[in-house]
Amino acid sequence: MEKIAYGVAVIVSFIILLIFFSPVTIINPGERGIMVTLGKASPVILGEGVNLKLPLIQKIIKLTIxxxxxxxxxLAFSSDLQTLKVEYAILFNLPENKLFDLxxxxxxxxxxxxVTPRLxxxxxxxxxxxxxxxxxxNRGAVKEEVxxxxxxxxxxxxxxxDxxxxxIDLSDELEAAIERKQVEQQRAKQKEYELQSALKEKEITIVQAQAExxxxxxxxxxLANSPRVIELEVVKKWNGVAPTTVVTGGGGSSIILPLGK
Known part of the structure; x- marks a missing residue:
């Protein structure tokens, strides 16, 4: 059992030493490397693949592009001195020609x-x-301005x-105040709509009355210009049934006489 434990310890130590003293560093796709020799960085940017170094003297720093x-x-303050907790996300990448300076x-x-301090x-x-x-x-407009x-x-x-x-995290009191204002604005819009509808109906009624x-x-x-218009109106309203009475008379008096069948 002790021999097995000793063997495992030797293997682990060997792997650690191999990694630490390895003269090879592999740079993956989307990465670049900067060679640092005894604390001094080289401006030559290392590309993807296998790159050699001197153990204990050199190391390769990987940076992603x-x-x-x-x-x-x-936290940010609005113009009315309210505290807003704003959560955000940014998308960025490092230019390859700026890696050494960065x-x-x-x-x-x-x-x-x-980036973060300026953001x-x-x-x-x-x-x-x-x-x-x-x-x-105006969250969208704020986003564009920032x-x-x-x-x-x-x-x-x-x-x-991007x-x-x-x-956007607001205080409970501020959220409640904004919600109340939005409800009041919706009610005001509804009343305005109802008022406009009533005015429209009134206008329609007036137009109809004027037309009549x-x-x-x-x-x-x-009728004043042509008495025969009365006869035309009578004809329009006649139902096709022959009259059973006739009106006679003169001098302002009328007599209704029955007609025989």
């Missing part, structure tokens, strides 16, 4: 040392232009591909 997604959150200036941690500065600058309610309502400002700040250093606001009055006026003028 793939598009990365970073998520974080920060490594030497930011120790390879470009996101935390360079949060941009976000707070834009947030201060909006009230809390307008910030929530993206544009941040892209200017990191231009020439990092490729910024920026998104994933969540005009029709009566035209008929009255026609």
């Amino acid at each position: 793939k598009t990365e997604t970073a998520r974080n959150s920060t 490594y030497t200036k930011y120790s390879g941690n470009v996101l935390n040392s360079f 949060e500065e941009s976000l707070k600058t834009i947030t201060a232009k909006y009230t809390a309610e307008d910030f929530v309502r 993206y544009t400002l941040l892209k200017e700040k990191v231009s020439g250093v990092v490729n910024l591909n 920026f998104n606001i994933t969540n 009055a005009e029709s009566v006026r035209i008929k009255g003028n026609a």
Whole structure:
């Protein structure tokens, strides 16, 4: 049993030594390497594949040039002094021709040392232009403004591909106030719609009444100018049944006489 344990320990130690003293480093697709010799970085960027180094003297630092997604959150103040917790996500990648400068200036941690401070500065600058309610309502516009400002700040250093606001966390009191205002606005819109509908119906009624009055006026003028119009109206309303009485008389008096069958 002791021999087995000893053998395992030897194998593990050998693997560790092999890794530590290995003269070979493999750089994967989407990665690049920077050779560091006794603490001094070389400006020559190493490509994908097998790269040799001197054990204990040299080491190869791997940096990715793939598009990365970073998520974080920060606090920002609106123009009406409300505190907003804004959660966001950014898509970015490191330009290959800037890897040496980025490594030497930011120790390879470009996101935390360079991108994040400028992102949060941009976000707070834009947030201060909006009230809390307008910030929530105009989320898309805020996103575009932050993206544009941040892209200017990191231009020439990092490729910024996209920026998104994933969540806005408000206080319970502020959320309730915004919800109440939205309900009141919906009610106001409904009342405005009902008022417009009532006014429209009133206009229709007035137009119909005016049309009927005009029709009566035209008929009255026609009767005054041509008495035979009365006969025409009688003919229009006759149901085809012969009359059973006849009206006779003169001098302003009338007598109704029955007609024989």
